[in-house]
Amino acid sequence: MTKFNDFSEKYQPQVNAALKTEVAQQVSNQSSSDWGQMLTYALLTPGKRLRPLLALAVVDSFGQEITADAIQAATALEWVHAYSLVHDDLPEMDNDAYRRGQLSVHALYGPASAVLVGDALQAGAFSLLAALTGVNAEQKVAMVATLAEKAGANGMVLGQVLDMQNHDINEDQVALAAVLDQVYQKKTADLLQAAALIGGHYANLADKDLDRLAAFAGAFGLLFQIQDDLDDYDQDQEEGVVSLVHLVGLDQAHDLVVQLTKRSNQALADLTQENKNFDSELLTSLLAKIGA
């Protein structure tokens, strides 16, 4: 049960250190001195670094070494995640002045800078993938394609668009299936799928294994979001935020967590059976931490 905790304790500091180094590499000395600071502030927002850790956990689970290059591939996910948080917090979006107890980027640096910080972070993620040295060009292209698809017009950004539109309609009209399949899948699960798949591409897996990983991470991503809503249930209630848990009720939300945990475990069991290099222990431990 503590294997993922140990893994996280070991690699989270390395991910944070890499994020700092990467900003220094991407921002030249010519540029204004506070620009690098803004990007670093956005990237190092307190957080679990779940997406890079998931990518690295996949690499590790297939028996491959976690090199500095693998960490670079994994941090690309944090660059995209960080950009999405910076833009989500903007006044015209969720208008959040705080993010995990510290000022959001727009609250600290102004909304124009926050738009530009987010834009630069997204581009930076693709720079990081293109500059990897431990994989071949085909693997890099697969990672770029995965990240662009899962973060883009039919992925994470679409989740935001649909979420925004949901805010405007009566909650009775929202079919559970639509919310689950669209907002939750797109807004949260898609980038977690991208994390698992980028780990998988880094480990140069076959399509069949990648499909299993996508199944695992898709179910895990929904689970993670529902669990997050369950954790925030009382606070959301007070603030009038309507989450999936409010739509379906606590009992059904707990049932969903059980079902999704089962689906995630099944995908891991399938992988174990089909690929002798795969050790499910680390991802099972992650799942146990989040799921039912």
Added chain:
Amino acid sequence: MTKFNDFSEKYQPQVNAALKTEVAQQVSNQSSSDWGQMLTYALLTPGKRLRPLLALAVVDSFGQEITADAIQAATALEWVHAYSLVHDDLPEMDNDAYRRGQLSVHALYGPASAVLVGDALQAGAFSLLAALTGVNAEQKVAMVATLAEKAGANGMVLGQVLDMQNHDINEDQVALAAVLDQVYQKKTADLLQAAALIGGHYANLADKDLDRLAAFAGAFGLLFQIQDDLDDYDQDQEEGVVSLVHLVGLDQAHDLVVQLTKRSNQALADLTQENKNFDSELLTSLLAKIGA
């Protein structure tokens, strides 16, 4: 003198048609019906399509055929250019309600949608490059690296950051060299360089040729921006906008145009001498259209 006009007349409609098709491919039917419309509206803002046409002109100038796949590579530049315009027009940025005579994206769809449209367009550009079929994986990685670098934290976005900071300081303090080297180079020339280089990578050129192309497009990009400011001189004067031309005066601006035209022509002459497959006529004609 009309070769580039003919080229543009032939390929601009093909670029526009490709942009429409690409949105339909990237946005699934599941998603909300107006999402695809928003992306299309942003991409098909009236314009010259200079960046994709420059990329295609490079491919053509090295004697290679302009296929649908080459057009797809070229349109990636328009996805990035369009995203930058959508975000530039936001209320917290330039707060422009109109773009070339039609409502800007935020004015029509609201600022939250405009943020998301821009975000999705940037991701889409990388999807397009990763999905090319007429080049090898190394070429695709080179194009992704080029676009991410030239559009990112040390490229186009940095130009916006510096431009924003310049708005706040006394114009006397702005050294000409700093403005030229930083804002103009980053904000405009970098993406034009990316266009030339993506054309060059598509044609699988050697590093030496790519360097010459970068030199051409860097000078051409500055030239293009100064010429643009010269064209807008009277209007800027009325509206109190301070452009480079206002900082250095009309005479020196015209001198700069002459110098940059010379540098651009020199780069084309070098390419002609060094690569027998290169025909300078089309790019010379483009330069004649813009330069001195």
